[in-house]
Amino acid sequence: MNHFDVIIIGGGPAGMQAAIRLGNFNYKTLIIEKEKSIGGKLTQWDKLFPDFYSAEELLQNLTRQLNENVSILTEQEVKDIENTSENEWTVKTADGQYSSKALLIASGYDFFNAKRKEEFGYGIYPNVITSVELEAMIKNGKITTLDGRIPQKIAYLQCVGSRDEKVGNHYCSINCCICAVKQSIEVKELLPDVEQYCFYMDLRMAGQHYEELYRTSQEKYHVQFIRGRISEAASTFDNRIQIKAENTLLSTPLKLTVDLFVLMVGMEASETTRFISQKFNISNEYGFLQSKQRYCSDNETEIKGLFLAGTCKRPMTIPKSLKDGDAAANAIFDYLKNR
């Protein structure tokens, strides 16, 4: 039986939360996920800002709430989507074909490919890593350089691929500022002797308890925040990273040699998001999906029966994505009821 009330493309936080609601509304729901398991980018994270809530616990919580109305397909990439008739959607994957009355896109984001900012040496120097790779180290409880040394100095760089006109991403990715604050605290707890520097254009602590965490990181964990962009990074003979920057508050150039250089990568529309936004011609200038109206119908699109949730629309935090999943489920409920 391949017919459902709702198909959800993408099993990240937004998709899961919507599936929980739709299941509770007694709609037969299918989640199509391209990875081995559902959870989206949550699976790559250890703890969440600003309260260090465990990502794993959140994931278990969400999974537990999915009822028997919800089926899950993993390791299935969407090949094509068709609006076969007014009331029917067909989704093709490599293995099969599924149809539904309504379609919810929750295909999320991807991390910015840091290789596109070659000046920071990612992919060229081994000890230049992304925030995602640092999170994996934190999750393992072991932070080392590639050659197994315990880092003495770590530098973080904000806005890699966000707010960068040159790579075409004018927007702020919202999560990275506070994420670096969170990660630097966790790193300091694992490595009490480490010195940490965070380079920023301006810090956007836009949420309750964010500002407090930023303050704690400075007062208690001695993270140094330096306003200024890093112009270039070079490897030293012993595989450390020498960075050149300007402290724009003091108007002085500075050089710093660190053991690990962490790039806080921004968020870009994922491949599936781009595919869908192009297919239905509802792309914004960055390849994210465009909802019908940002204020009152942010989950609907110009196409009947096609709904959106989460970061396929724009960068969001996890709580915001979950709420957006809820809202999408409600919108779908209204749509299916009044059909």
Next chain:
Amino acid sequence: MNNFHPFVLPFTIGTVVLFIILFALFVKWLLQMDKTQKTTALKNIISFKTLKAVWEAVRECLFHRNIFRTNPVLGYMHLSFAFGWFLLIVIGKIETTFYSGTFWDEFWLAIFFRFFEDTSVTFSGSELFTQLMDACLLFVLSGIVLAVIKRFYSKIYGMKKTTKHTIVDKIALTSLWCIFPLRLLAESATAGIKHNGGFLTQSLGNLLVGLPLEHITLPLWWMYSIALCLFFLFMPFTRYMHIFTEMLLVFLRKWGVTENNQKTGYTNIELNACSRCGICIDVCPLNTEAGINNVQSVYFIKNTRYGTLTKEIADNCLMCGRCVQACPVGIESTLIRQIMRKKECFNNKDYYQYIPDKEEKQISEEKEVIYFAGCMSHITVSIPEAMKHIFAAANVKYWYMDENETICCGRPLMQQGLDKQAETLRQKNTEKILSSSIRTLVTSCPICYKSFTEEYHLPIEVLHHTQYIDRLIRQGRIKVNRSDIKVTYHDPCELGRGCKIYEEPRHVLHAVAELMNVKMEKENSLCCGYNLANTQLELEDQMKIRNAAINNLTAPKPDTVITSCPMCKRALQHGINVNIKDIAEIVDENIAK
């Protein structure tokens, strides 16, 4: 006087005034040339080069070969005007010489011959001359027809944009257009009375017989003469000044005169040699991609000539050199632009804070090459990394001159008109280079390469890394495998049009990959848009220019796009998720172990 009538006066006055002005201007400009330019010219005046210049002047100023190459219709138009008019004067003169039996007849006689011709006087070949003159007139008239069409429908010539002209230009243009139709009418009217016309004027004259010819003939000759007079009087102040200035330019250029780093008489000659044909507008990426259509060389030159140049026009240019490549007159407009950008020196101190005071340790070991990565390579770090591997594979001992302390080569400052600052940097770098006894300098940046070869006057060999890698491969010092990946190559402006290096990178790429051709390559390659020379361009427009270059490079669907300039690499990298590499990287990946 037999051959005089008051109507010849406007023409005579116009001609005399024109030649006085021309003479005065030419002398002024020649005197305004600087010392090196004068000595270069004088040294070469009596040489084979002068003969070559004569030939080139004939080829370009009469036949307009270069315009022919770009656009045959446009070429024919110019040819018919220039060569046709030239023939009218020369054949006319020969005709009157036969007629009056002396070369030293009244000089206007050849111009108004049909009016003064005494049909009872016979001379050998008179019939042939009449027909020839008519043929020439027809030739010129065909050009006029094309010119009128061009003014109103430039698209049919394949020109997307034609130049906007000043009011003086328009007056001169109108009088120029009137000259030959008026000549045709005047000669035909005279032929109607005197029966001295050729196939064209006589046929038309016969048609006019019904009209009161005796009343309209003289006014037509007056109008013809006045049209000539107007054109001659306005000419030195319009674009038509190019007719004579271009010839002077051809000679000076053949004698080895070039632009120096300041505005001289030679610059004025170049400015006046521009015919405002507008060919540069269509090749300018600012126009084709970003719709900016008031800054191109033709407008820059026009504004400079009339003293109305603004900073916005002078600075809004990528100096990619496509216009210089396309210019039928060969005006070095980017060099003139650089000169016109020259700024008064302000406090230098802030510029050099980053230059270390203390000298680095001297190079004691024997080394083969100096490697200078360049500022831009420091932010495209995979390029110097790949070069390190190539040096190692070839067993070359090198000194990485700017590994820790980068001093800019100075060219970006030069392009901004900050000559003094650039000179300071050049001195610092020259001191560093000469502190070693190494005889070869390799750089990874075409901007630095152009600077080192043209502005530094170093006593050692300077190579761009494409040339150096090519040499290593040819000498067998590195062995490479040919991979089956498909690549396209982006010619950087500074290396291609700037330094004419097209073959070495292609030879290297043929050795390591499958090189595909792209539509616009070599001299015609498109600018990546990131050139540091432009300080006016909005990012949005820069991206449009870059995207055009990307589309050109990715059209044959290559696996990898290759370039040999860190700046271009950065530009293309920011554009798309296409695989973009420097030539050094792909060589490094394919070195045989």
